[in-house]
Each structure stands twice: as structure tokens, then as C-alpha cells.
Amino acid sequence: MDLNVERNLDSLIKSTTHKWIFVGGKGGVGKTTSSSSIAIQMALNQPSKQFLLISTDPAHNLSDAFGEKFGKDARKVTGMDNLSCMEIDPAAALKDMNDMAISSGSNGNGDDLSDLLQGGALADLTGSIPGIDEALSFMEVMKHIKRQEQGEGERFDCVIFDTAPTGHTLRFLQLPTTLAKLLDKFSEITGKLGPMLNSFMGSGNNVDITGKLNELKANVETIREQFTNPDLTTFVCVCISEFLSLYETERLIQELMSYDMDVNSIVVNQLLFAEFDKEHNCKRCQSRWKMQKKYLDQIDELYEDFHVVKMPLCAGEIRGLENLKKFSQFLLKEYDPISDNPVIYELEDKN
Amino acid sequence: MANSVVIIALFLVAVTKFIDYTAKYHSNWLMALSLKTNSKDTREYNSKLRKQRQLIEENHSISAQDNYAKWTKNNRQLDKLKIELSELDSKIKLNSKNLHAIFHKLKLITLTLPFFVFKIWKGKEIVYYLPTNDTFPYLISGVWNNGWLHLVLTPLNYILGRQTSMSTKVGVSFGIWIWALTNVISNIESLIKFLLFTEKIEAPKVTSQK
Numbered sequence: 001m002d003l004n005v006e007r008n009l010d011s012l013i014k015s016t017t018h019k020w021i022f023v024g025g026k027g028g029v030g031k032t033t034s035s036s037s038i039a040i041q042m043a044l045n046q047p048s049k050q051f052l053l054i055s056t057d058p059a060h061n062l063s064d065a066f067g068e069k070f071g072k073d074a075r076k077v078t079g080m081d082n083l084s085c086m087e088i089d090p091a092a093a094l095k096d097m098n099d100m101a102i103s104s105g106s107n108g109n110g111d112d113l114s115d116l117l118q119g120g121a122l123a124d125l126t127g128s129i130p131g132i133d134e135a136l137s138f139m140e141v142m143k144h145i146k147r148q149e150q151g152e153g154e155r156f157d158c159v160i161f162d163t164a165p166t167g168h169t170l171r172f173l174q175l176p177t178t179l180a181k182l183l184d185k186f187s188e189i190t191g192k193l194g195p196m197l198n199s200f201m202g203s204g205n206n207v208d209i210t211g212k213l214n215e216l217k218a219n220v221e222t223i224r225e226q227f228t229n230p231d232l233t234t235f236v237c238v239c240i241s242e243f244l245s246l247y248e249t250e251r252l253i254q255e256l257m258s259y260d261m262d263v264n265s266i267v268v269n270q271l272l273f274a275e276f277d278k279e280h281n282c283k284r285c286q287s288r289w290k291m292q293k294k295y296l297d298q299i300d301e302l303y304e305d306f307h308v309v310k311m312p313l314c315a316g317e318i319r320g321l322e323n324l325k326k327f328s329q330f331l332l333k334e335y336d337p338i339s340d341n342p343v344i345y346e347l348e349d350k351n
Numbered sequence: 352m353a354n355s356v357v358i359i360a361l362f363l364v365a366v367t368k369f370i371d372y373t374a375k376y377h378s379n380w381l382m383a384l385s386l387k388t389n390s391k392d393t394r395e396y397n398s399k400l401r402k403q404r405q406l407i408e409e410n411h412s413i414s415a416q417d418n419y420a421k422w423t424k425n426n427r428q429l430d431k432l433k434i435e436l437s438e439l440d441s442k443i444k445l446n447s448k449n450l451h452a453i454f455h456k457l458k459l460i461t462l463t464l465p466f467f468v469f470k471i472w473k474g475k476e477i478v479y480y481l482p483t484n485d486t487f488p489y490l491i492s493g494v495w496n497n498g499w500l501h502l503v504l505t506p507l508n509y510i511l512g513r514q515t516s517m518s519t520k521v522g523v524s525f526g527i528w529i530w531a532l533t534n535v536i537s538n539i540e541s542l543i544k545f546l547l548f549t550e551k552i553e554a555p556k557v558t559s560q561k
Contacts, residue, residue: 243416250423254430298420 008309009236009265009331013041017231022173024163025238026248030269030311032061033318034238035162037328040321042158043083045332049157053085056137057164060087067320074156079321084156088137137161138175142219173259176224183217230262238267241292246299266306267331268299270313276337310335316347323347356473360529363466368536370458381454385447392446396439403432474526481521 012018023035032055039053052074055062062085063070066077074084190213227233235256239249249266256263274289299308311327312335318327326343386393406425415422493501 243419246419247415247423250426254427294417295419298423301420302423 005305005307007307007334009038009041009267009307010333011307012234012236012265013038013045013332016046018234019158020226020233021158021160022163022233022235023161023238024235025165025252026245027165029238029240029245030267031238032057032065032162033324033327034236034267034269034311034331035160036062036065036324037331038236039083039160040080040324041328041331042160043080044325046157047082049082050155051083052156052159053083053162054137054159055085055087055162056134057162059164062087062162065319065324077321134164134171134175138179138223142223173227173256173261176220176227177259179220180217180224183213183220186213187217228260233262234265235261235263236265236267237263238269240270241268241295241299243295246295250302264306265309266299266303267309267311268296269311271296271310272313273335273337273341277341312337312340312344314344314347318347356476356525357478357528359469360525360532363462363469364529364532364536366462367466370462377454378451381450382447385443385450388450389443389446392439392443396436396443399432399436399439403429403436406432470526470529474524476525477522478525478528479523481523487521 012021021038023031023038025031035053039051043049043051053062055070060070066085068078070085070087072086072088074086077083077085237249237252239245253263271292272285272289274285277285296310309331311330314327316323318324326346330340406429410422410425410429413422487495490502490505493505497504
């Protein structure tokens with residue numbers, strides 16, 4: 001019996017159970033390219049399903065990767081019927097929330113709080129709070145779950161997250177646990193002071209704080225259960241074959257395991273495979289490839305029960321849908337440096 | 352009877368003072384006792400600590416870049432050991448803390464409370480009579496012994512030449528006696544501490560300013 005783990009993401013790409021796929025790693029290793037590639041392959045291999053690719057990185061790249069503009073609302077990728085992209089913008093999201101709050105609560109009194117909100121001042125203030133991006137991404141996740149449960153709006157079968165560099169992502173993934181603890185504390189307080197708090201907020205405000213908190217708590221608990229279910233959620237680590245990246249990947253994997261999150265795939269990008277490239281293998285490439293190979297052997301030893309996918313460094317930038325399709329095929333079928341070598345030189349210029 | 356009360360009180364005071372003077376060694380004694388009673392946990396802790404040191408030394412002796420896999424595996428073991436050591440440390444400390452609590456309860460039950468009860472119970476018992484009989488003036492002793500009538504009869508007795516000895520036996524109760532004893536001991540302690548164990552503070556020298 002062959003106990004070797006496949007060196008591709010075939011099982012993930014063709015998975016019918018996964019609803020949340022996180023793609024993360026150190027900065028500059030190819031997270032956006034990898035997450036876009038995974039999303040494209042999943043969409044191509046499961047045409048009957050709808051997929052959503054969300055960027056939670058404040059420095060969004062999805063628009064640049066696909067060569068078209070995406071915004072805070074999900075929009076289909078040109079050329080694909082079942083793949084949409086979204087870039088969460090904290091400032092815009094907060095302004096929307098403010099506008100909604102004002103329109104639902106406005107009673108023309110012109111009190112100070114309404115004036116403050118109307119000016120969008122609150123959005124400016126809160127938009128720069130550290131961690132706000134993670135909080136807003138999390139709210140987006142909660143919105144999707146709610147829509148799925150209620151059968152409202154556009155429904156996506158699987159959401160792929162192009163995450164921010166490691167630290168931000170870990171904070172994002174801790175949110176369910178952190179929020180659950182916070183909400184427990186709040187529930188205790190509102191249980192004792194609820195009616196008093198309601199009266200502080202004004203007679204025109206009919207918000208039931210306890211009810212809202214309980215609803216939020218239930219949603220957060222649902223998300224926590226989903227994120228820790230290996231059939232529903234998985235994390236794909238992206239790295240390059242260098243010490244710092246690998247060390248960060250190891251730290252990321254250990255941290256994810258402590259959150260009970262499933263992680264069993266590693267994508268190693270920017271590999272040179274110089275010894276197999278007869279035409280283009282300068283001294284520098286040979287030297288770098290030797291260094292990369294040294295770490296590749298270590299990766300194979302350390303992560304023997306992981307899907308370790310080795311992706312080549314291409315001659316050009318991987319931008320645009322066609323280039324991404326060409327590149328992403330190696331997630332499904334292991335890259336052969338001899339037979340697949342011409343592909344990395346076939347990338348079209350994307351202006 | 353009085354002697355036995357005094358002997359018991361002296362014994363209890365001596366034991367209390369001994370415990371007070373050796374207070375700073377109690378932690379060490381209790382820790383040593385705790386280590387003996389938790390020998391299994393202590394052995395495990397020491398063995399894991401040794402393993403941790405070995406792994407740290409090994410990691411320092413190899414190149415992380417050249418032996419990344421081994422270095423990372425060692426780091427994984429180190430992370431695991433750190434958690435285990437912390438748990439064992441908490442367990443040992445908790446056992447030690449429990450032992451300290453038991454010691455304090457034992458001290459309370461076998462020494463402090465009995466001594467307190469003993470003082471209340473025997474507090475009014477006379478343990479000592481003042482040695483002289485003329486501690487107080489004749490008239491006052493007479494009034495104590497015979498009442499106010501003594502004041503009226505004293506001149507008559509003097510005229511009639513009757514000499515009556517009005518000695519009053521003045522007794523000291525156990526409660527007062529033990530209070531006085533502990534105060535004297537406390538004052539002697541302060542004196543010895545001040546004379547022998549307090550560092551001399553030199554008077555500051557005032558330098559002349561031009």
C-alpha cells in the first residue's frame with residue numbers, strides 16, 4: 001500500500017465538502033498567486049458550484065493579479081461564470097455601517113452623536129484601529145454564513161481567503177475565541193445592567209442589547225465550529241524555499257494546530273529547478289537552486305504527511321486569467337521540470 | 352497547680368518563639384519535605400529539564416540552515432517540553448503551597464489556639480504572690496481585709512495598744528503574668544536586635560563650602 005502523500009492539491013481542489021479555504025504565509029511568497037490559482041482550479045473542476053475569493057490583506061492585490069478591478073462587493077471574474085472576487089475595504093465598510101445606522105436611527109433631533117456619525121467621522125476614527133481589517137473580514141464571514149442559513153442573496157459554496165501576512169492572519173483566526181470570551185463577559189454585564197444600558201442609549205432606541213449579544217454569540221460559535229472542522233475548513237501554507245520563510249511557515253503551522261485548525265498542504269513557490277533547465281542555468285541560478293534543494297529535502301523530511309506542492313519560478317509575472325490558468329495547473333498535476341519547462345516561458349505579457 | 356500552669360505556659364512560649372526565630376527556614380524545610388513527598392513529579396521534572404538542556408545545547412551546536420529539519424524537530428520537542436515543564440512546575444508549587452497551608456493549619460490547631468484557650472481558661476488563676484507583705488499602706492490593706500469599719504476601728508486600736516497585722520497577699524494572675532513575660536521577652540529581643548544586629552549609620556560629614 002502506497003502511503004506517500006500526493007504532491008498536489010488534487011483532493012482539495014476537487015473537494016465537495018470544504019467551505020472555507022485560507023491561503024497564507026509570509027509576505028512576498030506568492031499568496032495571492034496561489035490563492036487565485038486554487039480558486040481558478042476549483043472553479044474549473046467544479047463548474048456547478050460558486051466560488052468566492054476574498055482578499056483580507058489591507059494591501060490588496062487581487063485586482064492586480066487578475067488585471068481587473070474588484071471592490072467590496074463580490075463581482076464575477078471576466079471569463080469565469082462561477083468565480084467571484086472581493087476586496088474588503090475597511091473605510092468603505094465602516095462608512096456603509098455608519099450610513100445604515102444613521103438612516104435607521106435618525107429622528108431629526110440633530111443631537112451630537114448623529115452629527116458625529118453623519119460626518120463619517122466615526123469611519124475615519126475607527127478605520128485606522130489596528131486589527132480593524134481582521135474584524136471587518138470576520139464580519140464578512142459572518143454575513144455569508146447568515147445568508148447561507150437564510151437562503152438570501154448570492155450564495156457561494158466555497159470561500160477562499162487570500163490572507164494578509166502571517167501575524168494578521170493569526171489574529172483573524174483567533175477572533176472567534178477572543179470574541180466568544182468577550183461576549184461571555186458582556187452577557188454577564190448586560191444581564192445585570194441591561195435595562196439601565198438601554199435607558200442610557202435613549203428612549204428612541206429600541207435595541208435589545210441582550211438579544212443582539214446572544215445572536216452575535218451564536219454566530220461566532222457557529223464560525224468557530226466550522227473553522228475547526230477539517231472537512232469544512234483548511235489552511236494552505238505558502239512559502240519559498242528559504243530559511244526565514246520556512247521558519248515562519250513552521251511557526252504558522254504550530255500556531256494553527258494549537259487553534260485546532262486543519263493544515264495539511266504547503267505550496268513551495270519560486271523554485272528554480274536549474275539542474276533540469278539546460279538552456280537557462282547560470283551560475284547564480286545553479287547556486288540558488290542548490291540552496292533551495294537543500295531546504296526542499298528538509299521540508300520533505302519535516303512535513304512527510306503534508307501535501308507539499310512544488311511550484312516553479314516563471315519567466316514572467318503571473319498576472320491575468322490566462323497566465324493564472326497556465327500556472328495553476330501545477331497545483332493539480334505535479335510540475336515536471338523536464339516536460340513542463342516550456343510552460344514557464346509561455347506566460348503572456350499582461351499590461 | 353500554679354507551677355504546672357507556669358510550666359505549660361513557659362513551654363508554649365518557648366515553642367512559639369522557636370517557630371518565630373526559625374520562620375525563614377520553614378520554606379526550605381517545607382520545600383525539602385514537599386520534594387520528598389512528590390518525588391515522582393520531581394524526578395520527572397528533573398529528567399525533562401535535563402532533556403531540555405540537551406536539546407538547547409544540540410541546537411546551539413548545529414547550523415539551523417544546514418540542518419533545518421533536525422533543528423526544527425528539536426524546536427518542536429522544546430516547545431512541548433516547555434509546556435510540560437510549566438505544568439509540572441505548577442503541580443509541584445501547588446503541592447508545596449498545600450503543604451505550607453497544612454503546616455499553618457497545624458500550627459494554628461496545635462499551638463496558637465490551645466495557647467489562646469489556655470490563657471482564657473487559666474487567666475484568673477494566681478500563679479505568683481508578691482514577696483513582701485507591706486506592698487500597700489496599712490490603712491488600705493485594712494480596708495481591703497475588713498472593709499470601711501477598719502477606718503473607724505484603727506484609732507481605737509491604736510489607743511488600746513492593739514497591734515494588728517494587716518498584710519495583704521497580693522497575687523498576680525496568669526493572664527497578667529503571661530502578658531508581662533511576653534512583653535519583657537519582646538523588649539529584650541528589640542534591645543538585642545538594636546545593639547547587635549542593626550548596622551551602624553555613620554553621621555554625615557559636613558564639608559565646608561567656600
